[in-house]
Amino acid sequence: MTETSHRPSGDPAAVPSPSANEPYLVVDELTVRFPTADGLVQAVTDLSYTLEQGKTLGIVGESGSGKSVSSMAIMGLHDYKRTRMSGSIRVGGQEVVGLSSEKMRTIRGGDVAMIFQDPLTSLHPFYSVGSQIAEAYTAHNKASKSQARAKAIEMLDRVGIPQPKSRVDDYPHQFSGGMRQRAMIAMALVNDPKLLIADEPTTALDVTVQAQILDLLQELQRDFNSAIIIITHDLGVVAEMADDVLVMYGGRAVEKGPTREILTHPEMPYTWGLLSSVPDVSADTDARLIPIPGNPPSLLDPPTGCPFHPRCAHRSKVPGDLCRTELPELVTGNRPGHTKRCHLANPDSIYEAEVLPEIAPDLVEVVAEDATPAETGTGLFGPDDEAADGGSVAPENR
Amino acid sequence: MFGYILRRLISGVLVLLVVSVAVFALFFYGPADPAIAYCPETRCTPQRLDNIRTSLGLDRPAAEQYGEYMKGIVAGNDFQAGAITIKCPAPCLGVSFKLRVNVTDYLMERFPATLSIAVGGAVLFLLIGVSSGIYAARRRGTLADRAIVGASLVIFAVPYYLFALLAYLLLISQWGIFPESGYFPLFTDGPVAWAKGLLLAWLVIGLTSATQYARFSRGSMIESLNEDYVRTARSKGLSERRVTMRHALRAAVVPVVTIFGLEFATLLAGTVFTERIFDIQGIGLTALNAINTRDLPVISATVLIAAAFIVIANLFVDIIYSVIDPRVRLT
Structure with a gap:
């Protein structure tokens, strides 16, 4: 911690790079299973991704897709007695899977910190906000009570809580929703983490506060050069925040690549479904959202072949019964750096012909006129940015 | 906070007034005539019965007697019993029919025994109950957890009087593993004699009540261990x-405090079975004897004291809530 504690703000060059040549976070063939009375829950299967310092990865998927479970594995927050984990997670070169709980504790809240979805239930109702932040500080630093308190005030000020000197003694119920999430962020950042995992950080907040919290996270990322994993089902959040996107379905990565690439040229029908279910605030008020048909797959007994095939409208376009019988590999599609898990041979033309007209009919004409297919994508970029992240409703929240 | 406590105390006094009226009413309009209890069965004439009623003051209207009783509590009262005067300063709870002594003094004499049982028992059941509850919650589903839950159910299922009686008969009378029970005042007979006499009573109360606290605190501990803020604490x-x-226990003790407050108040009001079986002269045994001899002043005094303890315990529980949980404001 010592080399990071006096990081000059806004100067990423002063941050030491990870010792090895590999990225700060490497998740390699991570598999997480929970044995239960009903059977083995296959929460995460063969998940691999990497994340560099200063970059943001958005993990998108519905409830039960494994996005939170895989991130909690990085923190070592699963009860090891009730969890079977295999594969590898390396944080700054340190293998985390199978690490003793004592060693894990020094990483947790120190180099890796986490922000949770609902700040009201995630903060302890019986302790003041300041003492909860101070506790996170003293857990990793030798500090007196007054030093820790001063640090808590400093952090509250840093995340934009007005009058931090008096608010430090307030209890969570005396804070507004947005302030509580700021306090959570202050608590997560108190030890200058190199990796911040934000698990749906804006889901419980109203839209204006959402935008403020996302701005705050971006600002703090610039100052501290942390890597951020943002878990969300809100594609607007991803469009604003993430450098890369990982789409998860049924515990597996189904599409992965740079954000702009994924949002403008999605190649996997599940991602199309996610894009279709984002409401367009500029559209006709009578326009209906297009939900993904069916329910998320059972993790106890996942579908054979491609996990998405029972809900996939395009599986008839794949020859034979391939979708049902064979799990597609995560392979590079039509563009480099963009991988997908799908048997469809020509996803681009299907997307342009069938999906795009449904999502954004007005864009199709533009595409037809100036022949730059789908460059404007789904309206998640450009002037519509604010509207999209503000107004979008996640598939599972409807 | 102060205004809140004052209001609660005033409403508590009202509760006690209602309780005292109810006790009086039960006594006067109930089927048992106290005078008969003091009239020798073989030589009881109506004349003699009337004399007894007059000497006990039972011939006057009930309202008048109640008024005098209340006056005694507030201002004190002197009683004429034949040639002697029994002084009874406030708070005067009357004079015992049977023993012709000041009830307040009489109960105060017996209270230390009850208090000793209550405190010792409470310390044991809290220690055993809450700690085994936490232990079981943290090892939910393991053999240890099941053993604790199973054992507490078995003990809980045995009627208390049977458990206490068997403990006394086997462990003291039969095998002599424990010293002979009884109450020896702490300050005159010393702590060793005091503790020896009460030891088995404490253990019996401790073990039987601990079963409740074990299951209760296990349940609320499991609940709070699953709270989001406990996950946050781990993530730090x-x-x-x-x-x-x-983090987890602070939230889990809240419901435990509730039942503890009421249970401790009940213990302070006298433990009839415990005192009877272990031959300890406390409030419970006194109440039992008073009921058998229809000694109205002693009965109403013990009932009033019990009610007062419940009222005070409730107030304490609410104050403790506000200390534990900053969201609770006493207004």
Whole structure:
């Protein structure tokens, strides 16, 4: 911690790079299973991704897709007695899977910190906000009570809580929703983490506060050069925040690549479904959202072949019964750096012909006129940015 | 806070007034005539019965007697019993029919025994109950957890009087593993004699009540261990011990405080079975004897004291809530 504690703000060059040549976070063939009375829950299967310092990865998927479970594995927050984990997670070169709980504790809240979805239930109702932040500080630093308190005030000020000197003694119920999430962020950042995992950080907040919290996270990322994993089902959040996107379905990565690439040229029908279910605030008020048909797959007994095939409208376009019988590999599609898990041979033309007209009919004409297919994508970029992240409703929240 | 306590105390006094009226009413309009209890069965004439009623003051209207009783509590009262005057300063709870002594003094004499049983028992059941509850919650589903839950159910299922009686008969009378029970005042006979006489009574109360607290605190501990804020505490990198004791337990004790307050008040009001079986002259045994001899002043005094303890315990529980949980404001 010592080399990071006096990081000059806004100067990423002063941050030491990870010792090895590999990225700060490497998740390699991570598999997480929970044995239960009903059977083995296959929460995460063969998940691999990497994340560099200063970059943001958005993990998108519905409830039960494994996005939170895989991130909690990085923190070592699963009860090891009730969890079977295999594969590898390396944080700054340190293998985390199978690490003793004592060693894990020094990483947790120190180099890796986490922000949770609902700040009201995630903060302890019986302790003041300041003492909860101070506790996170003293857990990793030798500090007196007054030093820790001063640090808590400093952090509250840093995340934009007005009058931090008096608010430090307030209890969570005396804070507004947005302030509580700021306090959570202050608590997560108190030890200058190199990796911040934000698990749906804006889901419980109203839209204006959402935008403020996302701005705050971006600002703090610039100052501290942390890597951020943002878990969300809100594609607007991803469009604003993430450098890369990982789409998860049924515990597996189904599409992965740079954000702009994924949002403008999605190649996997599940991602199309996610894009279709984002409401367009500029559209006709009578326009209906297009939900993904069916329910998320059972993790106890996942579908054979491609996990998405029972809900996939395009599986008839794949020859034979391939979708049902064979799990597609995560392979590079039509563009480099963009991988997908799908048997469809020509996803681009299907997307342009069938999906795009449904999502954004007005864009199709533009595409037809100036022949730059789908460059404007789904309206998640450009002037519509604010509207999209503000107004979008996640598939599972409807 | 102060205004709140004052209001609660005033409403508590009202509760006690209602209780005292109810006790009087039960006594006067109930089927048992106290005078008959003091009239020798073989030589009881109506004349003699009337004399007894007059000497006990039972011939006057009930309202008048109640008024005098209340006056005694507030201002004190002197009683004429034949040639002697029994002084009874406030708070005067009357004079015992049977023993012709000041009830207040009489009960105060017996209260230390009851208090000793209550405090010792409460310390044991809290220690045994809450700690085994936490232990079981943290090892939910394991053999240890099942053993604790199973054992507590078995003990809980045995009627208390049977458990206490068997403990006395086997452990003291039969095998002599424990010293002979009884109450020896702490300050005159010393702590060793005091503790020896009460030891088995404490253990019996401790063990039987601990079953409740074990299951109760296990349940609320499991609940709070699953709270989001406990996950947050873990994610900060706190030690498992700190997560359990500081974060989960603080929330889990709230419901335990409720039942503890009421149970402790009940213990202070006298433990009839315990005192009877272990031959300890406390409030419970006194109440039992008073009921058998229809000694109205003693009965109403013990009932009033019991009610007062419940009222005070409730107030304490609410104050403790506001200390534990900053969201609770006493207004």
